Amino acid sequence: MDDIAKDFQVSPPALARSARGAWNAYRTECGPTAQVSDLITNLLHLADVDGHALSGAASLRRAATDYEAEIPNHGLTCVHCGSAAITPTARQWATCRDCGQGMETGAAMKCDDWCEECLSTATTL
Numbered sequence: 001m002d003d004i005a006k007d008f009q010v011s012p013p014a015l016a017r018s019a020r021g022a023w024n025a026y027r028t029e030c031g032p033t034a035q036v037s038d039l040i041t042n043l044l045h046l047a048d049v050d051g052h053a054l055s056g057a058a059s060l061r062r063a064a065t066d067y068e069a070e071i072p073n074h075g076l077t078c079v080h081c082g083s084a085a086i087t088p089t090a091r092q093w094a095t096c097r098d099c100g101q102g103m104e105t106g107a108a109m110k111c112d113d114w115c116e117e118c119l120s121t122a123t124t125l
Helices: 012-030 036-050 056-070 116-121
Strands: 086-089 093-096 102-104
Touching: 012 036, 036 056
Parallel strands: none
Antiparallel strands: 086 093, 093 102
């Protein structure tokens, strides 16, 4: 599936709602201490065991790329030069296109949640 948020023009909160059933079923099976990362890891193993078109490793890379493209990035500001020309990359790292410096995405974020500006620019279901 290509970048689902762009294909269907839905916001990440709407995409999260679409995963709620899988998460609820997983927590019922594994208990209240289950983490989302546990479910993700088990789904990657499932891709390998069941022989899905994308292996677990390929699915992880694809999911990380899709996730980074779908999260809000307004309000990111370079901690080195103040530029808003930030490109989030994998593993919670961002690179400034103006000065070339890297930083943790969290350090560059002014908006760490779906504020009204984020929601106003996203199309929801």
